[in-house]
Amino acid sequence: MDWLERMNRALDYIEENLDEEIEYKKLAQVASCSEYHFSRMFSSLVGMTLSEYIRRRRLTRAAFELQKSDLRILDIAVKYGYESADSFSRAFQKIHGIKPSEARNKGASLKAFPRTTFQISIKGEKEMDYRIEHIDYELRIVGNGKSVKTAKAFKTIPKLWSAAKKDGFTQQLIDMSWENPKCTLEGILGVCGSEAAIKDEEFTYFMGVRYDGEVPADMETITISPSTWAVFPNIVEAWKRLYVEWVPTSGYELANLPCIECYYGPKHKPRHELWVPVIP
CATH class of the missing domain: 1.10.10.60 (Homeodomain-like)
Incomplete structure (x- = not known):
């Protein structure tokens, strides 16, 4: 099917x-x-x-x-x-x-919202760059989560990072990161839905880093099991095209794990990537 x-x-x-x-x-x-x-x-x-x-x-x-x-x-x-x-x-x-x-009342004006049917229209106007990464160990991510309304995610999440920069939280994450690099997922991370499953109206956006040291008292820890990832440059564009263009034709299924936004350090190209958990 x-x-x-x-x-x-x-x-x-x-x-x-x-x-x-x-x-x-x-x-x-x-x-x-x-x-x-x-x-x-x-x-x-x-x-x-x-x-x-x-x-x-x-x-x-x-x-x-x-x-x-x-x-x-x-x-x-x-x-x-x-x-x-x-x-x-x-x-x-x-x-x-x-x-x-x-x-x-007779003649009352009402709105009929029709049932949706999914169809695929493949345009092929622009290619999507991606690569497949395998991480064969558990990822331990340390940081803090914030509740985000799904419909406002693209506006809310940049504001969360801006606030984190102002109050010093981003710098705290930077100081913790890259202490013991062991994979390509090394950067400031935004985990999109750290609870058991993303809710429809809102989800938890977890801001943190991969970290093996002692957890600061004001931070939490989440773990992500070993998995395979499809990795896309340019987070905003990747989100817009992921479910509509890539998933339907890729031959991969989405794993039951959250996506991760990875923001890298200076001079890294690309500056940020979207990591999407997949299974063949």
Whole structure:
């Protein structure tokens, strides 16, 4: 089963369970995809978070039911995952611009958000440089994590690094790094999702370095198991093209580990790289 078919099976699962609880773990399993990466891959392909897509599809279904059935508004609200008529009404009005009660009026104007289907259009306009790296030992990364809203990640993360530079945290990491180099992943690191799996709405961005020494009292430690990595120069461009262009046609699967942004020292070329965990 190829990548495209698996992703469309995940969309089938969503459609079949709009009036049930949708577990993201189960959704990733249906897609045969890493839990770490499914939500981010989905948002890159669709242009919105997974939770927002599910919300819009449910509210589209709810609008149809309001017009075609005599069910109470509260019953429809509960059916589509809302705990009260008030919370349902607020969400409904945000999408459709009118209250649920008004949706039953003849001539009421509503919005139908269509089901998405994944297709691949390979343009081949620009090549993607990458290499494969194998790290056969456990990576011990020391630093601190910050919660980041997924939808605002590209704006928030640069601000985190700017603040870290101002308060001396970046310099502290620099002083700890390169003491005992043992692989090419030597630099200031941004680990994208250090918890068991990246959540849809937010994730933990862990700022640190690979370090084998004594852990400072004000820092935490995460470990990453031995793995294979696809490495791309230019972090911003790599993020934009990774899930849309490289993954679908690469022949690799994404491993159930976080991606790592690596920022190197002066004179290093390239200045930064995106490390993506993969399996053949």
